Amino acid sequence: MHNxxxxxxxxxxxxxxxxxxxxxxxxxxxxxxANWWEWGVDVFLPDGQKANVRDLLRxxxxxxxxxxxxxxxxxxxxxxxxxLTDAFPDLHMAAVDLGAVxxxxxxxxxxxxxxxxxxxxxxxxxxxxxxxxNCEEAVRIDEMLQDSSHEKTTEGTNxxxxxxxxDPDASETLEQAAVSLEFLYQLQSCLRIRxxxxxxxxxxxxxxxxxxxxxxxxxxxxxxPQVVFKEVxxxxxxxxxRTNKDMNIGPLSPGEIQFVEIEAPKRSLLAREFRVRGYLDxxxxxxxxxxxxxxxxxxxxxxxxxLTRLAEVGLREFFAGILDSIxxxxxxxxxxxxxxxxxxxxQAPEQLKAKLAALNELYxxxxxxxxxxxxxxxxxxxxxxxxxxGQLETLDQxxxxxxxxxxxxxxxxxxxVQLALIRVEDAVQNMAQDSVNNR
Numbered sequence: 001m002h003n004x005x006x007x008x009x010x011x012x013x014x015x016x017x018x019x020x021x022x023x024x025x026x027x028x029x030x031x032x033x034a035n036w037w038e039w040g041v042d043v044f045l046p047d048g049q050k051a052n053v054r055d056l057l058r059x060x061x062x063x064x065x066x067x068x069x070x071x072x073x074x075x076x077x078x079x080x081x082x083x084l085t086d087a088f089p090d091l092h093m094a095a096v097d098l099g100a101v102x103x104x105x106x107x108x109x110x111x112x113x114x115x116x117x118x119x120x121x122x123x124x125x126x127x128x129x130x131x132x133x134n135c136e137e138a139v140r141i142d143e144m145l146q147d148s149s150h151e152k153t154t155e156g157t158n159x160x161x162x163x164x165x166x167d168p169d170a171s172e173t174l175e176q177a178a179v180s181l182e183f184l185y186q187l188q189s190c191l192r193i194r195x196x197x198x199x200x201x202x203x204x205x206x207x208x209x210x211x212x213x214x215x216x217x218x219x220x221x222x223x224x225p226q227v228v229f230k231e232v233x234x235x236x237x238x239x240x241x242r243t244n245k246d247m248n249i250g251p252l253s254p255g256e257i258q259f260v261e262i263e264a265p266k267r268s269l270l271a272r273e274f275r276v277r278g279y280l281d282x283x284x285x286x287x288x289x290x291x292x293x294x295x296x297x298x299x300x301x302x303x304x305x306x307l308t309r310l311a312e313v314g315l316r317e318f319f320a321g322i323l324d325s326i327x328x329x330x331x332x333x334x335x336x337x338x339x340x341x342x343x344x345x346x347q348a349p350e351q352l353k354a355k356l357a358a359l360n361e362l363y364x365x366x367x368x369x370x371x372x373x374x375x376x377x378x379x380x381x382x383x384x385x386x387x388x389x390g391q392l393e394t395l396d397q398x399x400x401x402x403x404x405x406x407x408x409x410x411x412x413x414x415x416x417v418q419l420a421l422i423r424v425e426d427a428v429q430n431m432a433q434d435s436v437n438n439r
Contacts, residue, residue, distance in 0.1 A: 009108055009119040012141050013071075016101070016126040019135030020074055021066040024084065027133075031083035037065045041073075044080040049073055071102040087132045094132070097125045120145065124426070131423035134416055142316075142422050190218040190227050191252070191278040193234075197269065197298035205267060208298065212260040214276050216252040228253050229278035234260060236274050252278065268367035270302050271374040306366055307429065313358045315381070315425065319388065319418045322348055326395070326414075329407040342399045345392055352389050356382060380424040388417045 028036035042050060053068045069077070075098035078084040079091060088094035104122040108114060123145055130138035196211040214234060218227035228251065235246040249258045264272065325344035333341075359382055362368075368375035391413040398406035 005116040005119040006108070006111070006114045008116075008144070009104075009114050009122055012119075012123040012126055012144065013105060013108065015137040015140055016130060017070065019130045019137035020071075020078075020133065021069055023133040023135055024069065024074075024077055025064075025066045027083040028081060031081070040081050040083075041065070041069070041077050044076050045073060046076065049076070071098070071105040074098050075102060084133070087134070094129070097129060101125050101129070124430075128423060128426050131419045131426070134419050136415070136419070138419055138422055139415075190216055190254075191229060191232070191276060192217050193274060193276045195274060195295060197295060199266070199298075200263070205265065207263050208266050208269065210262045210264055210269075210272075212262070212274055213257060214249060214252070214260070215257040216254050216278075218254040226254060227280070229280060231279040232258070233277045234274060235277075236262070236272060265367065267302060267305075267365060269298060270306055270366050271368040302366075306362070309362050309365075310425075310428065313355060313362065315355060315359075315385075315421060318351060318355060319414075319421060322388075322392075323411070323414060323418065326411060329404050329411060331404060333404075338399060338402065342396065345396050345399065348392050349389060352385060352392075356385050359385070374428065377424055377428045381421065381428065384417055384421045384424060387420070388414065391417060 024041070025036065028040035032039045042053075045053060049072070053073070056068045057063060057065060075095055078088075078098060079095050085091055085094075101122060104118060107118075123141055127138050127141040127145065130141065192215055194213045194215075196213070198209040198211070200207045200209055212234065214232065216227065216229060230251050232249050232252050233246060234249050247260065249260065252258065322344065326341050329341070359378070363375070363378050363382075366374075368378045391410055394413070395407060395410035398404075398410055
């Protein structure tokens with residue numbers, strides 16, 4: 001008997017597979033034309049997967065070719081095609097997310113139950129990937145995730161996935177992809193960074209002392225080459241003093257440690273990241289590095305403040321409300337109906353200004369400057385609001401001209417901006433919830 005979390009994940013998975021398959025076909029067809037399958041899919045699948053997919057298509061020649069693809073194939077197709085990689089600013093993280101969904105899908109296929117934490121985590125990843133690809137299914141999964149009391153069960157959802165090719169080699173191919181980078185990761189793991197925070201007072205807007213520890217964890221051995229970082233530089237996305245912006249903390253031999261102390265406003269901790277770069281040879285461009293944000297115990301109260309304030313801005317609800325009031329323009333619309341839509345569009349710019357003002361205030365209060373990843377993502381949210389405003393102006397013009405074709409195109413544009421907002425706001429929320437990020 002499947003539990004509720006299993007059925008929730010199943011419903012999300014059906015939407016995910018449906019959306020990504022369609023996006024792969026549409027984007028590759030636009031880029032490669034009639035040869036999209038041969039040049040964009042088949043050539044990039046590992047041998048084991050390729051044989052399984054070809055065998056399935058031979059047996060079921062009535063199937064559209066993309067219907068043979070499952071989540072374990074998506075990572076290979078998406079990461080090798082420009083038409084698809086352009087949708088993901090960070091291709092490495094996209095590959096990690098795609099691989100995580102593939103592993104959850106394999107677990108789902110061989111289990112009767114899933115924990116709610118697994119189901120919600122997988123659904124969040126699927127929503128993010130779909131939103132990146134501008135797939136409308138992201139909105140549906142977002143609605144399901146927002147409904148914390150989701151207990152819906154549906155019959156036949158497993159049947160929708162029966163045509164997916166079973167791939168016993170899926171986990172093996174993912175491991176093979178990682179092995180090629182193993183040596184680089186081993187070297188990179190030698191240069192480590194840790195952050196500790198000591199509150200200097202109890203006030204929420206007070207200051208804290210940040211202690212950054214950088215050390216060379218390479219083994220000391222007569223049998224192995226010595227990993228000596230001849231130059232090590234530490235930088236912070238936020239610095240109270242310019243001298244703290246980029247510091248040379250000297251060479252680091254195996255086992256050596258360096259400490260750096262900085263005082264900073266507590267609210268700046270959420271946007272603050274430290275990056276350390278180590279050069280094995282100062283004259284070479286080859287460098288290794290890691291980064292870190294603040295530890296969880298220091299961030300927890302600030303995270304709660306930030307996420308509460310972001311939720312109070314109500315961006316998703318605002319977008320959804322505007323789209324609901326506009327509806328779907330068609331030829332049967334009466335003049336009063338058109339006027340009602342225009343009235344809603346006319347009111348939106350003032351609401352939009354208020355949202356931008358609230359967002360800018362949040363940006364300033366938490367020191368989310370453009371140097372930080374959080375600050376960049378917050379600016380991305382602001383840009384989506386600007387795009388939304390532009391689409392509303394185009395829609396208003398189309399309504400004044402009673403141009404239904406242009407109205408429909410403008411509404412489609414607003415929906416694309418809504419997907420962009422979901423994607424970026426997801427990234428901001430995940431960033432605020434992550435305690436430490438060593439890359």
